[in-house]
Amino acid sequence: DTEVTQTPKHLVMGMTNKKSLKCEQHMGHRAMYWYKQKAKKPPELMFVYSYEKLSINESVPSRFSPECPNSSLLNLHLHALQPEDSALYLCASSQLFGTPRDSGYTFGSGTRLTVV
Amino acid sequence: AQTVTQSQPEMSVQEAETVTLSCTYDTSENNYYLFWYKQPPSRQMILVIRQEAYKQQNATENRFSVNFQKAAKSFSLKISDSQLGDTAMYFCAFASTFGNEKLTFGTGTRLTIIP
Numbered sequence: 001d002t003e004v005t006q007t008p009k010h011l012v013m014g015m016t017n018k019k020s021l022k023c024e025q026h027m028g029h030r031a032m033y034w035y036k037q038k039a040k041k042p043p044e045l046m047f048v049y050s051y052e053k054l055s056i057n058e059s060v061p062s063r064f065s066p067e068c069p070n071s072s073l074l075n076l077h078l079h080a081l082q083p084e085d086s087a088l089y090l091c092a093s094s095q096l097f098g099t100p101r102d103s104g105y106t107f108g109s110g111t112r113l114t115v116v
Numbered sequence: 117a118q119t120v121t122q123s124q125p126e127m128s129v130q131e132a133e134t135v136t137l138s139c140t141y142d143t144s145e146n147n148y149y150l151f152w153y154k155q156p157p158s159r160q161m162i163l164v165i166r167q168e169a170y171k172q173q174n175a176t177e178n179r180f181s182v183n184f185q186k187a188a189k190s191f192s193l194k195i196s197d198s199q200l201g202d203t204a205m206y207f208c209a210f211a212s213t214f215g216n217e218k219l220t221f222g223t224g225t226r227l228t229i230i231p
Contacts, residue, residue: 033219040205040224040226041223041224042207042221042222042223042224043161043207043221045218045219048218056218088159090161092161092219104149104151104163104166104211105151105163105211105219106163107153107160107161107162108160109158109159109160110159110160112159
């Protein structure tokens with residue numbers, strides 16, 4: 001299995017809703033990432049988990065709450081979002097550099113989020 | 117902090133021709149990784165090619181090859197015999213080998229292959 005699976009593919013939520021994005025990989029990667037991508041822009045890093053521990057938070061507002069329950073799963077909990085948070089949310093995973101078979105980053109196909 | 121610059125926002129080329137996408141970067145590190153990613157309208161970010169800075173030989177993957185000039189901090193992507201399926205956004209990206217695993221992207225080049 002060489003894929004990163006993200007669900008749902010599309011999500012529309014109101015500003016008072018609580019929802020979660022899910023990401024799963026079974027490649028044995030020990031680093032997992034959340035990126036936010038606005039239209040015609042490059043992905044912007046939000047969070048990095050290494051060995052299931054949060055290692056980077058790029059000053060993301062607290063209405064975004066990441067969670068890494070185990071080495072294969074990564075969640076992004078959403079609460080009280082704003083319309084400007086509408087974007088494509090990409091999950092990625094990687095083997096940590098310097099470890100065997102490090103092969104770069106593998107991305108999921110993303111969740112298209114619309115906040116109304 | 118590392119920066120990645122792609123100076124060509126858009127490019128177009130006839131099918132079967134060769135096209136080169138430019139990328140420059142800035143870093144004080146001696147060893148690092150460079151990537152080219154392709155993002156078609158389907159939005160999946162697909163790894164095209166990868167280069168490790170300590171390897172002097174340029175990476176190649178079928179029709180895709182890079183020209184890695186470490187001293188000039190340049191990492192261009194050449195696509196030979198371009199195909200309609202190559203139409204996509206192409207991002208150059210940098211990753212350090214030290215500390216965190218952050219991947220830094222350039223602003224992207226939108227490539228259109230014309231039939």
